[in-house]
Amino acid sequence: PLLFADDMVAAAPPRRRESLTFKANLSLGRHGWLRLTPAYSRHLVEELVATLGDGDRVLDPFCGTGTTALTCAEHGIRADTVDINPFLVWLANVKFAAYTPHQIDEARDFSASLRLVSTGRDFWHPPLKDIEKWWHPRDLHALSVLFAAIQHAEVSQPARNLLFSAFCRVAIETAAVSFGHQSMSFKVRRDAHGIVDVHEPANLKGLFAKRLNEVLEAAETPLDGALARAFLGDSRHLHELLEGDYSCVITSPPYPNRISYIRELRPYMYWLGYLRDGRQAGDLDWQAIGGTWGCATSNLARWQPDPATPVSFGGFLDTIGRIEQRSRILALYVHKYFEDCVRHFRSLTRVLARGAAAYYIVGNSKFYDVMVHTELIYAEIMRQHGFTDVRVENIRKRSSKKELFEFVVRGRFEG
Structure with a gap:
């Protein structure tokens, strides 16, 4: 019928x-x-x-x-x-681009040499309202250190775009949000420290390296840019x-x-x-x-x-x-x-x-x-x-x- x-x-x-x-x-x-x-x-x-x-x-x-x-x-x-x-336009063009072996290597070298050592000093984080609902302070500090490292890395812009793509993945995975409904929603933290076991910049490196590797493997796939x-x-x-x-x-x-x-894009748009x-x-x-x-x-x-x-x-x-x-x-x-x-x-x-x-x-x-x-x-x-x-x-x-x-x-x- x-x-x-x-x-x-x-x-x-x-x-x-x-x-x-x-x-x-x-x-x-x-x-x-x-x-x-x-x-x-x-x-x-x-x-x-x-x-x-x-x-x-x-x-x-x-x-x-x-x-x-x-x-x-x-x-x-x-x-x-x-x-x-504008964020979606940026993301789409990053996906559409053809990347040279040198640009891929730049991103890999950045990840290999990354040292996320907590110095205790403050790093910039975005002016997102009620940001503590999104990230535990220690998780937020870890992301801020990583963001600053990418922002100041001596790499080409295409390589930086790939790094920021992986950063966005890590940012949303460490946030206290759930995708179980048709739209994103906040979820209750399972402990007092954060939604995942990140907490310190050094512990964030492994998660970032994993997500960056996934991005770079896809970027290596031939595509007419x-x-x-x-x-x-x-x-x-x-x-x-x-x-x-x-x-x-x-x-x-x-x-x-x-x-x-x-509503879905705010965290990425504020960070970038x-x-x-x-x-x-x-x-x-x-x-x-x-x-x-x-x-x-x-x-x-x-x-x-x-x-x-x-x-x-x-x-x-x-x-x-x-x-x-x-x-x-x-x-x-x-x-x-x-x-x-x-x-x-x-x-x-x-x-x-x-x-x-x-x-x-x-x-x-x-x-x-x-x-x-x-x-x-x-x-x-x-x-x-x-x-x-x-x-x-x-x-x-x-x-x-x-x-x-x-x-x-x-x-x-x-x-």
Whole structure:
């Protein structure tokens, strides 16, 4: 039986398919350098690029951790990707780069000669609010010593990027956080000293060496560093950033579920200097589609729909009205999310070649007792912007509410 009363929605799969989630990336070379819970898997992208060739140009307008573009590059296909978050753009380009044997050796030599001796003096650590919730003071001191060593190492910038990639892995592994839910959460420390047995800089060296070795082994894998590129920009204004004629779009935009990338990325962004305070984090999330962190929520309270950018989907305003009965903020959030999606597709059509294929991996949402059929709204927005043969495929059950699934919305752009 069909999940929804719509003949373009394929039947629901019988189980959760972890091969299509970020978990499948953890052991896949460069894909596993840093986890991001909402990420989707390389295997799914490989299924979608199977029909593409050397002459194709793929666009991912919502970069995330760079899964789409990296997978394309691994298969010899050119791909560009865009994100409004500068840390994600940095991470993606580090993954996409080709590294010379000398640069690999620089990073290995740094690790071999690393001496993390606690001097008792203070080292810089990021101005992350309530940082003691993230790391025990001794763990934080160990990370600070390691960070300073990487920052001042006499190595090339590509080698330093690899070192910082490993540092980010170590930072999150020593933090008091859990990934057992669909988003990151704090967990109770198992003892008075910290979440892992690090405590002193000297004990951190082994963990860092292990993670760096994993990064370097993947970096040694041959990859054409010219095939994939990540750009800093807004997916609602792609035409101002990119030169067009992309033949395929493969992407997974943020879902309308109030889970913020900023929330997951804050520790990395503060350590690497992309964030300085909470206000900056909120301002950045307000620019993102679906962002609600910090001041983005208060901004929502003042937001008003744009009559020139209607979301033309049957029953959409009724859905918004039902949500508003329980929460005005959530109603505004959902309305703004889909209005931003309309702006995204308006811009997208200006950079696509005629006949381009599009694949959007999206998830539905539920607010109180109101279902938001994201996949059907995307399908209708695509039709209204020149896409034909639009179909929705239900690909997996998500690890949250029983009504929530992940879909691929596909279509072909005819202009």
